[in-house]
Amino acid sequence: GLPLKLYRERFGTLPVKVDGSNESLDVMAALTADRKALTIGVVNTSWDTHKLSLDFNGLKPIRTAEQWFIADTNPLAYNDPDHVKNLAIQKGKKANMNKTLVIKPLSINLYRVPIK
Numbered sequence: 001g002l003p004l005k006l007y008r009e010r011f012g013t014l015p016v017k018v019d020g021s022n023e024s025l026d027v028m029a030a031l032t033a034d035r036k037a038l039t040i041g042v043v044n045t046s047w048d049t050h051k052l053s054l055d056f057n058g059l060k061p062i063r064t065a066e067q068w069f070i071a072d073t074n075p076l077a078y079n080d081p082d083h084v085k086n087l088a089i090q091k092g093k094k095a096n097m098n099k100t101l102v103i104k105p106l107s108i109n110l111y112r113v114p115i116k
Helices: 002-010
Strands: 014-016 025-031 037-044 050-053 064-071 100-103 107-114
Touching: 002 064, 002 107, 025 050, 037 100, 100 107
Parallel strands: none
Antiparallel strands: 014 025, 025 037, 037 107, 050 100, 064 107
8 A cells, every 4th residue: 555655645746758778677757737847657576686777768857866765685574454664655865866866675665855
């Protein structure tokens, strides 16, 4: 349920085409309804850290973004009534959006990049 909550609360509603490929990363992007921010979602299903190259293709982003993530080193981690806080949506530090993002293993990441 946490990934759905994160995307419903933070992800944009106007889809943006994403190019490129990486077998371990699922990448999606959307503009917010007011077109003032680009949201980027990245899911890393592997045990490896990956670098994700960015090209904003004409958009003029402010180079720092808000970041939220869900991650745990245990791929079987889950919440239940007795262990509600095993996993949580965490707010990360401001992310530098200057061409490359470092995506941690076994993580769900969402970035909100203001657009000039």
